[in-house]
Amino acid sequence: MSTFCFVRGMPKSPALSEAAIELIARRFSVLAEPMRLRLVHALFQGEKNVNALVEETGGTQANVSRHLQTLTQAHVLARRKEGLQVFYSIADPTIFKLCELVCGSLEKQLTKQAEAFGR
Amino acid sequence: MSTFCFVRGMPKSPALSEAAIELIARRFSVLAEPMRLRLVHALFQGEKNVNALVEETGGTQANVSRHLQTLTQAHVLARRKEGLQVFYSIADPTIFKLCELVCGSLEKQLTKQAEAFGR
DNA sequence: AATTTATATGCGCATATACGCATGTAGTTG
DNA sequence: CAACTACATGCGTATATGCGCATATAAATT
Numbered sequence: 052m053s054t055f056c057f058v059r060g061m062p063k064s065p066a067l068s069e070a071a072i073e074l075i076a077r078r079f080s081v082l083a084e085p086m087r088l089r090l091v092h093a094l095f096q097g098e099k100n101v102n103a104l105v106e107e108t109g110g111t112q113a114n115v116s117r118h119l120q121t122l123t124q125a126h127v128l129a130r131r132k133e134g135l136q137v138f139y140s141i142a143d144p145t146i147f148k149l150c151e152l153v154c155g156s157l158e159k160q161l162t163k164q165a166e167a168f169g170r
Numbered sequence: 171m172s173t174f175c176f177v178r179g180m181p182k183s184p185a186l187s188e189a190a191i192e193l194i195a196r197r198f199s200v201l202a203e204p205m206r207l208r209l210v211h212a213l214f215q216g217e218k219n220v221n222a223l224v225e226e227t228g229g230t231q232a233n234v235s236r237h238l239q240t241l242t243q244a245h246v247l248a249r250r251k252e253g254l255q256v257f258y259s260i261a262d263p264t265i266f267k268l269c270e271l272v273c274g275s276l277e278k279q280l281t282k283q284a285e286a287f288g289r
Numbered sequence: 290a291a292t293t294t295a296t297a298t299g300c301g302c303a304t305a306t307a308c309g310c311a312t313g314t315a316g317t318t319g
Numbered sequence: 320c321a322a323c324t325a326c327a328t329g330c331g332t333a334t335a336t337g338c339g340c341a342t343a344t345a346a347a348t349t
Contacts (some may be wrong), residue, residue, distance in 0.1 A: 067211055069204075071276075072208060072211070075269070075272055075273065075276065076203055076204045078275070078276060079199070079202040079272065080202035082195070083195050083196075083198040084195055085191045085192050085195045088191050088194055089186075089191060143275055143279075145271045145274065145275040149268060149271055149272070150194070152268055153194055153198065153268070155264065156197075156262055157193055157194065157197060160245050
C-alpha cells in the first residue's frame with residue numbers, strides 16, 4: 052500500500068520502488084498513442100464492438116484489434132464476447148479524470164502561449 | 171475551447187480533432203518513461219538542481235539533462251538558472267493529480283489480482 | 290461439413306527514442 | 320586569460336513499437 056504512494060509521502064517518503072515506477076510508466080505509455088486515445092475516446096460513449104471502432108477511428112481492422120489488446124491487457128478496457136462479435140468498454144473509470152486533467156492542462160498552456168503573442 | 175473537451179461532450183460530441191489527440195498522446199508519452207518519472211517524483215519535494223537529481227536518480231549527467239529538457243519542453247517542469255547551476259521544479263500542478271490517479275488505479279488493480287489468487 | 294463473418298495474430302519493415310561516450314558552452318575562480 | 324565547474328548537446332547504437340499484409344481462429348449459417 053505504501054509502495055504506491057507517489058505523491059505527498061510522509062516526511063522522507065520511502066522512495067518509490069523501481070518496480071512501481073516502471074508500472075506507472077507503462078500505464079502512461081498505454082495512453083501515449085493517438086490510435087489508442089481515439090479508441091478510448093470512442094468508448095466514452097459506451098460499449099462498442101470492433102467493427103464499429105474500426106469505422107469510427109478509420110484504422111485497419113488488424114491495427115485496431117492489436118491496440119484493443121494492448122488496452123485490455125492494461126486493464127483500461129474490458130472485453131465481452133457475444134457470438135461472433137467482441138464488445139469493448141472502459142474498465143478503468145480513472146481514465147476519464149486522466150484525460151480531463153491532461154486536456155485542461157493543455158488548454159491552459161496553449162491559451163497562455165496564444166496570449167504571449169497577443170502583446 | 172470545445173476542441174479540447176475530450177470527455178463528456180454534448181450529445182454528438184464534436185469528434186476530438188486529430189491535432190488535439192496527438193497533443194494529448196505526446197503529453198502522456200512524456201510521462202511514460204521511468205527516468206522521467208523518477209525526476210518528477212524527486213521534484214515533488216521541491217526545486218532541485220541537476221546534480222542533486224543526478225545523484226538521487228542514479229542516472230548519468232547526460233541522460234538526466236536530456237530528460238529534463240524533454241520535461242521542460244513539455245511544460246511539465248520549469249527551469250531557473252542561477253550562476254553555474256540550473257534549478258528545475260514542477261511547473262504543471264496537474265502532474266500531482268495525474269500521478270495520484272494512476273497510482274491509485276494500479277493499487278486497486280493489483281489488490282484485485284492478489285485477491286483472485288487468495289481463493 | 291463447408292462457407293461466411295467477426296476478430297485475432299505472425300511476420301517484416303520503418304521509425305522513434307533511450308542510453309553511453311565524447312565534446313561543447315556558459316559562468317566562476319584563480 | 321587559464322582552469323575549473325555545472326550543465327547541455329552531437330553522434331552512433333540498440334531496442335521498442337506502430338503499421339501493413341497475409342493468414343489464423345472462432346462462431347454462426349447453410
